[in-house]
Amino acid sequence: MTVELINLLQWLLASACLTAGLILSARRRLRALAALLILFSVHMLFNALEETRLLPGAILVTPAFGLVYGPLFYIFVRRLIFAGGHGWRRVYPHFIPALIALPLAQWFDFIHLAALASLITYGALTVRLIGRYHAETASTRSDAASIRLNWITQVFAGFAALTVIDAVRMFTRSLQSPLAETLSYAGVLTAGGVLMGALVWRAITQPDYFKGLAGNEPACPAETTPDPADAPLFLTIDEKIRADALHRQPHLTLSDVASVANLTERDVSRAINAGAGRSFCDYINAFRVSDVCAMLNARPDATILDIAFEAGFTSKSSFNAVFKKESGVTPSEYRRRNTRNH
Template structure:
């Protein structure tokens, strides 16, 4: 009779979660990489279950090779999250070759697991680097940059780096620690991975807009702005041209109230004004002195303050209507509006209404 452990029941839950996630994300091409990650996770937990319970005698270890698989797959998820143009091309499959080759060496599982841990740390670090670059470029293209920053993914990656290091310690201490302690440690590691994957699935299903990503053109434009005039390379005559272009752009933005479009992007603004994306980004960065995201949200904030100051109703009525006014001005959520309001004015909207002279 097979004695099932708590880890085995968690493995069953993990397999169920992975299959459910694949089913929920099946029709959306934006989550191709995540479906591969979930599929690999389901296979890993299946082999874990089989190897530990011995319900089927495989005669050979499979699971160590998965340690070389998870890093590249998670990197692919991050790449698809931040790039709207990312496709699973044949050249990307080369990253999975080490996992396939390692199947020949699973007679020495400790060495394969050590290589897998190193691989994961490298790929998680590359993912963090890509996210930091994305977060620098994002405000140059999107007015809802704060919502799309993917800080939560970066935090997950740091946690994964920590978990990989702790798990490496567990593997190396196995010959020296009591079995009970090792089993509990193993359960905690699996539970950590389970919670991380569950969070990924929940965010992907509930907030798919977070995975919109930037096109190659937007990323190239963002880099050119960051590496260009932002580093003081603009000449005086170019600055004058930028000021003139910005004044014309600002006039159109206000006459058409374009800042009120909730998810306004640089591309949207170019379509409405007839100006080039590169010219708009350059004009805002030089003529306004900040990025696209800051410019658009500053116009929204000015609109809200203007409405609050000019409205004739009582302050209590204004508080009731405050969220409606913010959403009308183009803000996506109450939290982002409150955060921006406090950062620019040094107080919350409620405090502003309370302190404003009657």
């Protein structure tokens, strides 16, 4: 048995991911992420065992692990988005290719390509799911900007790029010096650990107030061709929001407005799309930006962030992005211009 520094790195990553996975397993919506971390931990463990010859040479299981990452990542995203996702019995079929690959591990190159194809397939499904989630939240929540999931797409893209790099490394090992091969292998493992850490951090800091979309598939309120009858309905909704300053509620939803106006969510959504020509989220945020501008003019001593939170925004980053989108300038620039004008 020969233990090298690369094997110590594998043991370190395995221990860290196993610990994080066990901790996260207590949170229902993050159990798929916990399973992903534990899978990565076991993968590192078997890598170390195979490379140090602690397992018989005839036993080779690590190639099949690549066929599990895509499905688990997709399931994690589903459980993060939906309040009530499928039970584990419904997701078992996603792991059948990995089980089939176990006895075929000697065809390592073929399985590695299959794993890359699996990542691409599940990556496309994940991007599609996140796109539908963004459309749903923009249509039903005023805080949609603060609960966007672009970070998931970015992390998945990082894993996909790492998979391609690792595939190139595997297929060109014979052309590399032992030192270069070891360094590239260590770089891939370290990058994988960093991406896992980023995934865990962003998942646990996802806003707790967002409990997930209802149902298993997002269903935005059906949009129809604007009807002239929607105009007076929109004016009624608009007047109610202004009179009660509903837009200042940080997590205002379409359901909240429908309840106050004694209308259905579908009616409110259709009226806003017809009357304002924009999504519910953009419509409410336009009110907030207008309030912020008025308060910046009237209260020069108040901080911009305090004013933003008072107007109903929930985070600094989403406020800055929305304000610039609506006004064309940053909040600080708006205040400076207003000061110069006065």
